[in-house]
Amino acid sequence: MAQLLSTSCSLKIPSCRKPFFQPLNQGPIAFPTSFTVEISKSPVHRVVLPGKGPRRSCTVYATSTPIRQEVPTQSHSGLHQSSNDPAKPKRVMVIGGDGYCGWATALHLSNKGYEVAIVDSLIRRLFDHQLGLDSLTPITSIHNRLRVWKSLTGKTIELYIGDICDFEFLAETFKSFEPDSVVHFGEQRSAPYSMIDRSRAVFTQNNNVIGTLNVLFAIKEFREQCHLVKLGTMGEYGTPNIDIEEGYITITHNGRTDTLPYPKQASSFYHLSKVHDSHNIAFTCKAWGIRATDLNQGVVYGVRTDETAMHEELCNRLDYDAVFGTALNRFCVQAAVGHPLTVYGKGGQTRGYLDIRDTVQCVELAIANPAKAGEFRVFNQFTEQFSVNQLAALVTKAGEKLGLDVETISVPNPRVEAEEHYYNAKHTKLIELGLKPHLLSDSLLDSLLNFAIQFKDRVDSKQIMPSVSWKKIGAKPKTVAA
Numbered sequence: 001m002a003q004l005l006s007t008s009c010s011l012k013i014p015s016c017r018k019p020f021f022q023p024l025n026q027g028p029i030a031f032p033t034s035f036t037v038e039i040s041k042s043p044v045h046r047v048v049l050p051g052k053g054p055r056r057s058c059t060v061y062a063t064s065t066p067i068r069q070e071v072p073t074q075s076h077s078g079l080h081q082s083s084n085d086p087a088k089p090k091r092v093m094v095i096g097g098d099g100y101c102g103w104a105t106a107l108h109l110s111n112k113g114y115e116v117a118i119v120d121s122l123i124r125r126l127f128d129h130q131l132g133l134d135s136l137t138p139i140t141s142i143h144n145r146l147r148v149w150k151s152l153t154g155k156t157i158e159l160y161i162g163d164i165c166d167f168e169f170l171a172e173t174f175k176s177f178e179p180d181s182v183v184h185f186g187e188q189r190s191a192p193y194s195m196i197d198r199s200r201a202v203f204t205q206n207n208n209v210i211g212t213l214n215v216l217f218a219i220k221e222f223r224e225q226c227h228l229v230k231l232g233t234m235g236e237y238g239t240p241n242i243d244i245e246e247g248y249i250t251i252t253h254n255g256r257t258d259t260l261p262y263p264k265q266a267s268s269f270y271h272l273s274k275v276h277d278s279h280n281i282a283f284t285c286k287a288w289g290i291r292a293t294d295l296n297q298g299v300v301y302g303v304r305t306d307e308t309a310m311h312e313e314l315c316n317r318l319d320y321d322a323v324f325g326t327a328l329n330r331f332c333v334q335a336a337v338g339h340p341l342t343v344y345g346k347g348g349q350t351r352g353y354l355d356i357r358d359t360v361q362c363v364e365l366a367i368a369n370p371a372k373a374g375e376f377r378v379f380n381q382f383t384e385q386f387s388v389n390q391l392a393a394l395v396t397k398a399g400e401k402l403g404l405d406v407e408t409i410s411v412p413n414p415r416v417e418a419e420e421h422y423y424n425a426k427h428t429k430l431i432e433l434g435l436k437p438h439l440l441s442d443s444l445l446d447s448l449l450n451f452a453i454q455f456k457d458r459v460d461s462k463q464i465m466p467s468v469s470w471k472k473i474g475a476k477p478k479t480v481a482a
């Protein structure tokens, strides 16, 4: 038991907000709206409840104290809204809000007037340390990022550092923040990472599938009207020889017709983890009435958004290495440092792509137009299709305009995937909701290339060639990179 200091303070909690303390080893206690807390040095504190009678004190454990340490005030609670009061700002929890898409999204939503909390374990930064990788762009700590955001805009983003696979932690964040929407980016998102070795494959599926299951249980237990906006992937569909629909396909078989989930053919343990997530979410929508949107996102490119461009300490990460870097971002960095563009195999691999400015727009549209209770909505989130060869040609042309001599090589494909195939995926639902796409233009390529040139001294060329093989993965722990 922690040693209690003499310090104590009286708290008044607005009646519509529950205190963020959890009684330790005790059953639920109906907390009054004012009580005294004896503060200890550890996260374990003693709460003294007013009045007489049994259980007038209990020990509490502050597992998920928001970074903003002050006690919630009346005005903060005034911003709190229930899902049926559209006039008030909505409360959005961004899980994975320190990552590439999550950081840009958290700032965008905060800028648009949403009350935002970031939940993140910071494990993405640990992967870099473990594999000897680094973002092309220097990024500052999450704490600095949020301080700078507050000083520039006056807006507070709450921060909960922890692992959503730890349900007690996640439960506390839900009880404390009371989200109206949860945007879930908090997954291990690299296909090559999941194919390094057995332990990375197991980690990816455990982290992603259990994390999402916990989010579903947290919504059911604590916030049943909360809308789950889950980042899925276009890679769930694979590359079938027919058009890809948005989530569902109507099939007539032996004279009977039904609309069924579109077949899934993922091609890495990472992409498979998203398939498993989709099944769990679909089931809980049916069984418990959860409202959910699965955003099957394509490959994201770009680095700047309106918000991350506001200050150098808000700068987003940009990965160019063979584990976390995605195709177009990698090609721009390769062109900037004079490395040949690394087309894997024949280069006919075609995928849906989108600008990171459209990622943040799509998430905002999904939140503003929530799924109905019990509905499992699927949106294909990309704006244009390109083959890898087409991307290489575009970067070559844009590089030449900037005086760069850009070469392309065919690298033996480290993945198991079709290198020439049919690809035609629908992506109309987000456009119908109002998405105004930023299509890949010469000016975007120029600015991405210039960005890469600006930071080219930070590039470690040893991280460019792929070193993870889909066929050679084994049980033996492997250290990739230099």
Ligand SMILES: O=c1ccn([C@@H]2O[C@H](COP(=O)(O)OP(=O)(O)O[C@H]3O[C@H](CS(=O)(=O)O)[C@@H](O)[C@H](O)[C@H]3O)[C@@H](O)[C@H]2O)c(=O)[nH]1
Pocket (backbone or CB within 6 Å): 189, 190, 191, 192, 232, 233, 234, 235, 236, 271, 297, 298, 299, 300, 324, 325, 326, 327, 328, 330, 342, 343, 344, 345, 347, 349, 350, 351, 352, 388, 415, 417
């Ligand atoms: O240097 C490279 C890098 C990639 N590729 C090829 O480009 C295609 C896309 O690869 P990628 O590394 O850009 O993207 P991927 O591994 O599919 O994963 C990324 O894009 C996915 C969307 S999608 O591809 O499944 O639609 C997201 O889910 C993931 O989180 C994100 O890391 C693949 O055919 C790959 O073989 C190359 O030819 N050369």
